[in-house]
Amino acid sequence: MLRTHTCGELNISHLGETVTLCGWVQKSRDLGGTTFIDVRDRYGLTQLVFNTDSDDSLRELSRSLGREFVIRVTGKVLERTSKNAKMATGDIEIGVTEIEILNPAKIPPFMIEDETDGGEELRAKYRYLDLRRNPIRNNLMLRHKMAQEVRKYLDGRDFIEVETPVLIKSTPEGARDFVVPSRMNPGEFYALPQSPQTFKQLLMVSGFDRYFQIVKCFRDEDLRADRQPEFTQIDCEMAFITQEDILNIFEGLTHHLFKTVKGINLPAIPRMQYADAMRLYGSDKPDIRFGMEFVELNDVVKGKGFSIFDNAELVVGINAKGCADYTRKQIDELTEWLKRPQIGVTGMIYCRYNTDGTLKSSVDKFYNEDELTNWAAAFSAEPGDLILVLAGQTDKVRKQLNELRLEMGTRLGLRDKNTFAALWVLDFPLLEWDEESGRYHAMHHPFTSPKPEDIAMLDTAPGDVRANAYDLVINGTEIGGGSIRIHDRALQSLMFKHLGFSPEEAQKQFGFLMDAFEYGAPPHGGIAFGFDRLCSIFAGLDSIRDVIAFPKNNSGRDVMIDTPSTIADAQMNELKIKTVL
Template structure:
């Protein structure tokens, strides 16, 4: 056999055993009379000892080993004289009697260490080497454990895992599709699924009333730290349920995962409406690890002759506790932050409540002390607090202040990655207006059911119709979302009409689904979690790339295998595709 044990399991209980280990050379140390080599596999690291007095030829062989050589050693487990309590095998070492080099290695382009000297681009190119590093490998182990826990929980709730097709039909709604040409159907294309949405609804029509799948999805969209062109969802659908049933069941899933994986009790998830989330945080995915809720002060600050406030649709601010001592340089830095093109604010107004109670603002020439006191009172500001205020168009200003709030949370250390705050956001708008196309689009997707009490508004005030939809947010990241679906053909046709589909377009794109609804479709709803995002939160990471074995870079490229790439003219001819250069 190649090995009797792994490099992470031998302890003092194994003293005297004859063992065989295999792994990669981590490092070697030549101390004159002795040579020590650390051998590593995915389970850990074990020190090997080569003694000149016992076998000089073997020691010469050991000295020739380079980093990342693959070796097989036989020997005896002995007690280590200089112990390392930081590793499981730190009390023992192997007195080597035989060494085989299974494969030599070139010198790696970066150190295979927890703290490496390799930049991200280099590590992405040699991802198979990067995966040897403990932090990266541990992320994949964590991913595996979460996937197994998800399956265990859902299996216990009577869910069935069903695989849905990867080659499907392109649809006009949502993000851009990745398309695949069909050789046997010239001029026609498959699309890779952005989600299995219609298929899981068809599974509900089929009577498989609880479905789930850890499924690959594909979206041809601009990339960020939390986006990849291909990603994984925990995709779920249930029949004969209302919104409350789904919230309770999947709140249970999140509690189960945090308890099993992190040993953390999340407890009952609070719920906030979309309208309140935007009003209090300027975001539909608020980070509630800290407070700093918005305070609107239009009535208080308008009419004092300060044009920025007098001409604003909204005046709104936050209170940063204990920040009155901020210097002018620090305040200027905050102003520069909100003026960045990505945020787009024109400025920032502040009010200091000094430790002695003195009030000082950046607009003192427009407001007297009594007005400043009322201003401070509106924010419930105490001595030592700093109030930061922005003004302008209501929607833009809320988004800009949200960015400032998150930045203040970072600067004050309030966004602790080891603290977890989860909540549900509910009552989203069903539709949102798109100026470019001059029509409404579904905020989630066109199969989302409106709130029953709002259906009458579809003809008169479509923008006010609320969706029977819900998102789960953890630490300011949307990790999951779903809705109760439309299961009636007539209502689905009405929805397509309000979304600007002609009858012919709706039939061409989704006729199969509406046909299925005529054969006894049950009430149903579902949810999908971004599995990569969820794992990154558990791992305390900002980027989902670090929890994916072979991710793409920010340009959507796999630099390791150099993909995407051109294909041969012969292949293009077979596919009946003409490419203009």
């Protein structure tokens, strides 16, 4: 090796040793004729010192070293006169006797510091420099540690990691596929997998029993902070199990990760019905770091002549604890925030429970103080609280109130990134109506099994059929989702029929899987975790970008390598395709 030690390991026990270090010049300063240089590598920082004892040419060379120069230095480990208890190597410094410049560096376009002055675009272009910063490097080291612990846990429970293909078949279900033209089969295309779903099910048919894979998946969808065209899943499947077994094994994985990576003993993960999650939080991924549950008010508020409430399908509110002192201006501002097109509220009703015990609402014309006392009772409100109420069509108003609840949670400091609350959401609907295509879509995917007792409703009330499907939610983010699968050809065919496939289409697209079900398919089910999201939650980040070494921007571009880009005509000719702009 070019070095004897790293920049993070020397301490008082090495005093007097002659060592060689390699790294980057973090900073350099002259103090009364002595030059100090901090040299940095992945493992830490070490202070180099060049003082009046040093050779003149060495001192001169030391003063020529710019930030981010790559150097190799040899010298003696000395005890510092002024120690730095915050640095692992803060007790020592190196009295340098030799320097070699391994590579000079231009002045970086932004500071390589924990808090940098570089804008997002500049840092994306020079991602290799951004990756030098501690916070980003720590995220990727966290990610590595998490992958290690996932594998350790699953390896220890007889799961086998099997690689499934990346060049697969395009299917009409789910999100948009990325496709890959085949040169050897002109006019034909591969697709990149949105998940290894059918392959992991086939592995169960093959008897692999417990499968997992940490695997890249691809979706050609419009992008946002927590979506990338390529993303990573912890993909798992088990045979001869019930839903309870899956929940237990993967609750165990979640506990293992919190314990080994964060040192946190997460409590048992509570479980909630999908229907309850929608009723109490207006979301299938409630953030239960805080309460502020929805209270439905139809019985309390209707029939008093307030037409907005009287005409609404649902009147529902939350209790913002301790917010009675919100000014009119604050409430107006909140109302404006709710009126943005993304949320689309037309108006918000409030009721202050003043600290003097009086109640004051924005609809005093229709509700007297006695009636408001009933409101307060419904919310178990106390003096000092602020009740916020929305009204409208049930699904819509729940979604809106979910936004309001999350916003109030944030404003009240109830959503601390270092607090973690996990939740299982169970019994999702099997199907959801899609207005645009005028048909039902699989809410999870077409291979999810309906609850046996609900199958009869497939014809009469398809929207009410519940699935053996479950999500793991942490801090209001969906981290994992899965289901018990169909393993019976007839039921799978029925499912495709309800999704609008003709028998021929179903056979063409998924015949291999339905055929496989006829050759001895065991009962099976599984789950997939969004590994990028899981890492970002563990790292306390809002976006998944900074747990990915080389992410793409919102246009799907990598601006560092400048891709996508045009390709040579010769390439297109070989592939028998052309672009039509």
